[in-house]
Amino acid sequence: MVVTRAVPPGDAGAFFAVTALALMASGIAKLDAGNGLVYFVARAKTYDYLGISGYIRAALVPCVVASCLAAALLHAKLGPVAALLPVMVACDVLLAATRGFGSMRPTVLVDGVLVPFAQLVLVAAVCAAGAVSWLPLAWGAPYAPALVVAWTALRGRVPRTPYLPGTVRDLWRYTAPRSVAGAIQAVFQRLDIVIVALLAGPAQAAVYTAATRFKVVGQLVGQGLAQAVQPRLVTALAAGERARAAELYQAATAWLVLLTWPVWLAYAALAPWLLRLFGPSYGSAAPVALVLAGTMMVATACGMVDVVLTSAGHTGRSLLNLVAAITCTVALDVALIPAHGAFGAVLGWSGGVLVKNLLPLWQLHRRYGLHPFGRHTLPALRGSAATWRTAAKQSVPATEPPHGVRP
Structure with a gap:
């Protein structure tokens, strides 16, 4: 900002x-x-x-x-x-x-x-x-x-x-497949900004960066949970304690949903106003914010699925999933950015994120019977909904501000 x-x-x-x-x-x-x-x-x-x-x-x-x-x-x-x-x-x-x-x-x-x-x-x-x-x-x-x-x-x-x-x-x-996967992940997280700058110009890259800056909120929450839970997952899966691993995965997913869904719902509702905080020319990126919010809600509902997969030792499979995700992103970016600029970039990013989360989710369920939903899920969703209702009442003004006065 x-x-x-x-x-x-x-x-x-x-x-x-x-x-x-x-x-x-x-x-x-x-x-x-x-x-x-x-x-x-x-x-x-x-x-x-x-x-x-x-x-x-x-x-x-x-x-x-x-x-x-x-x-x-x-x-x-x-x-x-x-x-x-x-x-x-x-x-x-x-x-x-x-x-x-x-x-x-x-x-x-x-x-x-x-x-x-x-x-x-x-x-x-x-x-x-x-x-x-x-x-x-x-x-x-x-x-x-x-x-x-x-x-x-x-x-x-x-x-x-x-x-x-x-x-x-x-x-x-152990690390070699993850080294390639980590390189792809690093590219996946930032490549869209570089592609927008190359195909649509620096101004569109600035608009896209501003509109997608809020995804850092969800990434930080997920990163923090993953860093805290990963050593325990490794220990549980190495000892064959599948029930313990499932409990950790589901509890972390519940916290992820509880902490981030109110943010994404609020961002989707308030995007036209929030984006103008970056400057008058950034308000046009509201459609980018809507796609971002919806995609991140789906991704957080999958939980830290790739961390669970690698904690089980499947680094090679994780690498293939990332290759599929970045291939999807680059293909969509090249097809959509020249005509649609920042909006085309967020569609490409969204496609890659969905592939990156849904593929390992299916693999974990098929091989280990692990899934992100359990006894914690409904309470987390209720808490998320309650938090959103409270935030909406406190954030949205009851009346429109006078003409020419910024909220």
Whole structure:
């Protein structure tokens, strides 16, 4: 919102394209080693974390090397942000290792507080100074202190243990399919912004980014639940406790619905007004918001289905699902964006999200009999409906404001 109101749509779209490209590059360079670490650290608890320091080194070194290569290749496009790619990647891997030890606090502190708050302050300062060319660096700079915090948080948790033969092989045998899947996931999350900028221009990319910015709310809730539940799912499925795994999956889905459906319903109802907060030219993106809200409600009803699939060890199947999803998205984007701009992009994104969630949902039900609905579902839906009714009464004015007065 700070960027869209401070700079013209063309400059805002160019900035969003750079940050999207940086996040795509770092997502690919992470090689999904973080999830591999969570898997092995959580399982190693049974053996007093024997050899766990070797797993951390085996995950961290290839990711740093990959991110340095990405920085060299993308320096012309990213400018000074390229130098921060290894920092972003190392920070993510180290935070994942702390979650494997069962601690959510470092992730919350760094990803939930430090980085976004510092980004907001620095970006706002650059916008106030009128130095548009410094926006990407202001966005990327907070990852440097975040890496220091992540390293400090992990250092006190890793016991000194001897290196176990086969550590690298075991880690990457499990993680390799997820590395490809993680790269595709990183592309899937941000590719639409880049495609809109290429096919419809930076101004449409700015409109699309603003209209879809609210999907971060649902993604953060889902990410937080997944990070908290994943180690427990791995343990339950490894021990053959299918009932326990089903309980965790269904409880997490109920919380996901309860926390996010009121947001999507409210966004769909208030989109024309909310989008104008980004600037007068962004109000036309209301149809994009409606498609986004409906799609995210379906996706959250499926729960963290891909996390359950990979926790059961099916990383290869997860990879194929992601390939199908991104293929659907790119095909629809290329067909629809030239004629429909941002609206065509959200339709392509919606098709990919539905494929990404419904395919693993069917696979889990067929193989394990797992599904996201259980005894928690109806109470969560009732709570979601009650929250929405309360929010609607408090949010929507009883009368229209006078002409020329913004609500």
